[in-house]
Amino acid sequence: MQRGANLHSRPMPSPSQFGVTPGALTLALAIALVASLLLKFWLASRQIRHVAQHRDAVPPDFAASVPLAAHQKAAAYTIARARFGMLNLAFSAALLMGWTLLGGLDLLNGWVLQLAEHLPADYRAMGYQLMLLTAFVLIGGVLDLPWEAYSTFRIEQAFGFNRTTVQTYVADLFKGLLLGALLGLPLAALILWLMGVAGPRWWLWAWGVWTGFQLLLMLLYPTVIAPLFNKFTPLADESLKARVEGLMQRCGFASKGLFVMDGSKRSAHGNAFFSGFGPAKRVVFFDTLLSKLQPGEVEAVLAHELGHFKHKHITKRMAWMFAASLGGFALLGWLASWPGFYLGLGVQPNLGAPNDALALLLFLMVVPVFGFFVTPIFAQLSRRDEFQADAFACTHARSQDLRSALLKLHEDNAGTLTPDPVYASFYYSHPPASERLGALPGATAGATA
Secondary structure (H helix, E strand, O other): OOOOOOOOOOOOOOOOOOOOOHHHHHHHHHHHHHHHHHHHHHHHHHHHHHHHHOOOOOOHHHOOOOOHHHHHHHHHHHHHHHHHHHHHHHHHHHHHHHHOOOOHHHHHHHHHHHHHOOOOHHHHHHHHHHHHHHHHHHHHHHHHHHHHHHHHHHHHHHOOOEOOOHHHHHHHHHHHHHHHHHHHHHHHHHHHHHHHHOHHHHHHHHHHHHHHHHHHHHHHHHHHHHHHOOOEEEOOOHHHHHHHHHHHHHHOOOOOOEEEEOHHHOEOOOOEEEEOOHHHOEEEEEHHHHHHOOHHHHHHHHHHHHHHHHOOHHHHHHHHHHHHHHHHHHHHHHHOOOHHHHHOOOOOOOOOOOOHHHHHHHHHHHHHHHHHHHHHHHHHHHHHHHHHHHHHHHHHOOHHHHHHHHHHHHHHOOOOOOOOHHHHHHHOOOOOHHHHHHOOOOOOOOOOO
């Protein structure tokens, strides 16, 4: 019997219709995967060696403000995470090969097709596809769980950052699963339905749905989603509140309120951010941040975040994201109708069942392999934005306050002061501390306020 013979599908062209054979796609994936893995290993090895070589001495510009013990802790933390990351990279590459060229997804697809035969005929096609997506996500989550748990309860714990209890970790896991099902399954069903009924331009409709969904999430996140995981309380420090509101008024920025998040419930790392979209924007401070910074330093950090909005960095990033997703949906629309796309990635396409869920899964797995090589371009653009936001902050707050705040956060988050330059230029979304602090007006990079 043909695979999925009792399920609805649409006809597909021949495997070589687009002038590319399945074997060529297989070879392209293999080359890209090996090349990206070797590059990642080379970069991580450079980072480990460079940080280790400089761990015994604080850089001269920071000698007056960063203790040697803190510098060595940052080096050890960076090296530990890099080594763990290399193991995780190898596992992820092997898992990708297992899902694709070694037939894992093909095997899972066969099992799900057999189970779907027991569904009512009217719901069989959609039911099969949602079952396939759900099974893939659950299996992937189970395989990733040991890595995430080790990172949280061994590495973060060893360096004093983890404050997540096992109970909180498990609760977060189940909340995430439930939220993913409530939001993800309807979205997936709608996109799969469009893929089946909207004709050759289905990808344009699907992109519109995805874009609308992302905007809706930005609107709902501050008041509906985030409170499921963290507690948000209005900023109680009236002096700091007046200072922050004065800054926002000077910068022409309006928000729906100032809130403190119980970040210490899970981690000792500190941060501040804006959440929401449009009129629903909130200013959120981690309680760990407020416990470490003076009011002037908090004001400077917030001024930096406001700089991103004033320079329209957020809007530009959203535009890039939506443009990239449009290109991605268009590419998927082209690939999904080509049998060679499935055959070249180790999956036998269904002859009597829809292949849309298979196409989504394969696309989401292999695109990051090829997209990795443009990482340094976006990292460089992000670093440029950070410099601009810092410059804005220094015109609306004291540069000494920004400098001292960045130094404290760098030390408290165990960020290395001596990253490998090549590694940093490839990956870092924020400038290395020496470059970032050296670009601020005033004293030398390591001077205190």
